[in-house]
Amino acid sequence: MNKKYILTEEVAAKKMQRMAFEILENNFGEKEFILAGIRESGSVIARNIQRLLHEIQPVSTELLTISLNKTQPTDVNLSKDVPLNDKVVIIIDDVSNSGRTLLYALKPFLANHPKKIQVLVLVERSHNAFPVKPDYVGLSIATTLQEHIYVDVDGDRIKGAWLE
Numbered sequence: 001m002n003k004k005y006i007l008t009e010e011v012a013a014k015k016m017q018r019m020a021f022e023i024l025e026n027n028f029g030e031k032e033f034i035l036a037g038i039r040e041s042g043s044v045i046a047r048n049i050q051r052l053l054h055e056i057q058p059v060s061t062e063l064l065t066i067s068l069n070k071t072q073p074t075d076v077n078l079s080k081d082v083p084l085n086d087k088v089v090i091i092i093d094d095v096s097n098s099g100r101t102l103l104y105a106l107k108p109f110l111a112n113h114p115k116k117i118q119v120l121v122l123v124e125r126s127h128n129a130f131p132v133k134p135d136y137v138g139l140s141i142a143t144t145l146q147e148h149i150y151v152d153v154d155g156d157r158i159k160g161a162w163l164e
Helices: 009-026 041-056 100-105
Strands: 004-008 032-038 060-069 072-078 088-096 116-125 136-141 149-154 157-163
Touching: 004 009, 004 116, 004 136, 009 041, 009 116, 009 136, 009 157, 032 041, 032 100, 041 060, 041 088, 041 116, 041 149, 041 157, 060 100, 072 100, 088 100, 088 149, 116 149, 116 157
Parallel strands: 032 060, 032 088, 088 116, 116 136
Antiparallel strands: 004 157, 060 072, 149 157
Protein backbone atom coordinates (compact mmCIF):
# COMPACT_ATOMS: atom_id res chain seq x y z
CA MET A 1 0.00 0.00 0.00
CA ASN A 2 1.28 3.49 -0.87
CA LYS A 3 1.93 5.81 2.03
CA LYS A 4 -0.13 8.98 1.77
CA TYR A 5 2.22 11.49 3.41
CA ILE A 6 0.57 14.40 5.20
CA LEU A 7 3.82 15.73 6.66
CA THR A 8 7.30 15.58 5.12
CA GLU A 9 10.56 15.62 7.05
CA GLU A 10 11.17 19.26 6.12
CA VAL A 11 7.67 20.39 7.11
CA ALA A 12 7.83 18.39 10.37
CA ALA A 13 11.11 20.16 11.23
CA LYS A 14 9.50 23.56 10.63
CA LYS A 15 6.45 22.61 12.70
CA MET A 16 8.67 21.52 15.60
CA GLN A 17 10.68 24.74 15.40
CA ARG A 18 7.46 26.78 15.49
CA MET A 19 6.22 24.81 18.50
CA ALA A 20 9.54 25.39 20.32
CA PHE A 21 9.10 29.15 19.81
CA GLU A 22 5.49 28.89 21.04
CA ILE A 23 6.63 27.09 24.21
CA LEU A 24 9.03 29.92 25.02
CA GLU A 25 6.45 32.60 24.17
CA ASN A 26 3.72 30.97 26.27
CA ASN A 27 6.11 30.44 29.19
CA PHE A 28 7.93 33.75 29.08
CA GLY A 29 10.44 34.04 31.91
CA GLU A 30 10.55 30.30 32.66
CA LYS A 31 14.08 28.95 32.84
CA GLU A 32 13.39 25.25 33.37
CA PHE A 33 11.22 22.74 31.51
CA ILE A 34 10.48 19.05 32.00
CA LEU A 35 9.96 17.47 28.56
CA ALA A 36 8.21 14.11 28.88
CA GLY A 37 7.98 12.17 25.63
CA ILE A 38 5.62 9.22 25.30
CA ARG A 39 7.67 6.29 24.09
CA GLU A 40 8.75 5.78 21.19
CA SER A 41 7.94 8.55 18.70
CA GLY A 42 6.99 11.03 21.41
CA SER A 43 10.47 10.64 22.91
CA VAL A 44 12.07 11.38 19.54
CA ILE A 45 9.95 14.52 19.19
CA ALA A 46 10.85 15.51 22.77
CA ARG A 47 14.58 15.25 21.99
CA ASN A 48 14.08 17.44 18.91
CA ILE A 49 12.10 20.01 20.91
CA GLN A 50 14.82 20.00 23.58
CA ARG A 51 17.51 20.69 20.96
CA LEU A 52 15.42 23.47 19.39
CA LEU A 53 14.71 25.14 22.74
CA HIS A 54 18.45 25.20 23.49
CA GLU A 55 19.18 26.69 20.05
CA ILE A 56 16.64 29.49 20.59
CA GLN A 57 17.31 30.42 24.22
CA PRO A 58 19.45 29.26 27.15
CA VAL A 59 16.97 27.26 29.22
CA SER A 60 17.36 24.21 31.41
CA THR A 61 15.53 21.09 30.27
CA GLU A 62 15.10 17.65 31.79
CA LEU A 63 14.13 14.90 29.38
CA LEU A 64 11.88 12.05 30.57
CA THR A 65 10.35 9.09 28.79
CA ILE A 66 6.80 8.03 29.61
CA SER A 67 6.29 4.29 29.18
CA LEU A 68 2.81 2.86 28.81
CA ASN A 69 0.94 0.30 26.78
CA LYS A 70 -1.30 2.37 24.52
CA THR A 71 -3.95 -0.37 24.37
CA GLN A 72 -4.00 -0.88 28.18
CA PRO A 73 -2.53 2.39 29.49
CA THR A 74 -3.30 2.07 33.21
CA ASP A 75 0.33 1.25 34.16
CA VAL A 76 2.38 4.38 33.47
CA ASN A 77 6.08 4.80 34.31
CA LEU A 78 8.61 7.62 34.02
CA SER A 79 12.19 6.89 32.95
CA LYS A 80 13.59 8.61 36.06
CA ASP A 81 12.49 10.28 39.24
CA VAL A 82 12.99 14.04 39.10
CA PRO A 83 11.54 16.85 41.21
CA LEU A 84 8.48 18.25 39.46
CA ASN A 85 7.26 20.76 42.03
CA ASP A 86 6.81 24.24 40.57
CA LYS A 87 8.16 23.13 37.16
CA VAL A 88 6.63 23.49 33.70
CA VAL A 89 5.95 19.97 32.39
CA ILE A 90 5.31 19.38 28.70
CA ILE A 91 3.93 15.96 27.74
CA ILE A 92 4.87 15.14 24.14
CA ASP A 93 3.39 12.56 21.77
CA ASP A 94 3.40 11.96 18.04
CA VAL A 95 -0.35 11.75 17.34
CA SER A 96 -3.37 12.70 19.42
CA ASN A 97 -6.16 10.33 18.47
CA SER A 98 -8.90 10.16 21.11
CA GLY A 99 -6.91 11.82 23.90
CA ARG A 100 -6.89 8.58 25.91
CA THR A 101 -3.11 8.03 25.90
CA LEU A 102 -2.48 11.66 26.82
CA LEU A 103 -4.98 11.42 29.67
CA TYR A 104 -3.22 8.38 31.16
CA ALA A 105 0.19 10.01 30.59
CA LEU A 106 -0.85 12.71 33.07
CA LYS A 107 -1.09 10.16 35.90
CA PRO A 108 2.52 10.21 37.22
CA PHE A 109 2.53 14.01 37.31
CA LEU A 110 -0.65 14.41 39.36
CA ALA A 111 0.96 13.26 42.63
CA ASN A 112 3.42 16.15 42.36
CA HIS A 113 2.77 19.86 42.14
CA PRO A 114 4.05 21.13 38.82
CA LYS A 115 3.55 24.81 38.04
CA LYS A 116 1.68 23.76 34.89
CA ILE A 117 1.28 20.81 32.56
CA GLN A 118 1.07 21.38 28.82
CA VAL A 119 0.66 18.96 25.92
CA LEU A 120 2.46 18.96 22.56
CA VAL A 121 1.62 16.69 19.62
CA LEU A 122 3.03 16.62 16.11
CA VAL A 123 -0.35 15.63 14.60
CA GLU A 124 -3.81 16.09 16.09
CA ARG A 125 -6.84 14.21 14.80
CA SER A 126 -10.31 15.59 15.37
CA HIS A 127 -11.70 12.63 17.31
CA ASN A 128 -11.22 13.54 20.97
CA ALA A 129 -13.24 11.31 23.27
CA PHE A 130 -11.35 12.45 26.38
CA PRO A 131 -10.97 16.01 27.71
CA VAL A 132 -7.33 16.49 26.75
CA LYS A 133 -6.63 19.28 24.29
CA PRO A 134 -3.04 19.80 23.12
CA ASP A 135 -1.51 23.23 23.78
CA TYR A 136 0.94 22.87 20.88
CA VAL A 137 -0.03 21.21 17.60
CA GLY A 138 2.15 20.76 14.54
CA LEU A 139 -0.67 19.74 12.20
CA SER A 140 -4.38 19.38 12.88
CA ILE A 141 -6.21 17.12 10.46
CA ALA A 142 -9.74 15.78 10.14
CA THR A 143 -9.83 12.07 9.42
CA THR A 144 -12.40 9.32 9.39
CA LEU A 145 -12.49 6.93 12.34
CA GLN A 146 -11.17 4.17 10.05
CA GLU A 147 -8.07 6.13 9.02
CA HIS A 148 -4.88 6.05 11.06
CA ILE A 149 -1.92 8.40 11.22
CA TYR A 150 1.61 7.08 11.63
CA VAL A 151 4.79 9.02 12.33
CA ASP A 152 7.95 7.66 10.72
CA VAL A 153 11.12 8.05 12.83
CA ASP A 154 14.72 7.11 12.11
CA GLY A 155 16.98 7.58 15.12
CA ASP A 156 16.36 11.18 16.21
CA ARG A 157 14.90 12.18 12.83
CA ILE A 158 11.21 12.62 12.17
CA LYS A 159 10.95 11.45 8.57
CA GLY A 160 7.29 12.37 8.18
CA ALA A 161 3.74 11.35 8.94
CA TRP A 162 1.31 9.48 6.76
CA LEU A 163 -2.34 8.61 6.63
CA GLU A 164 -3.56 5.06 6.10
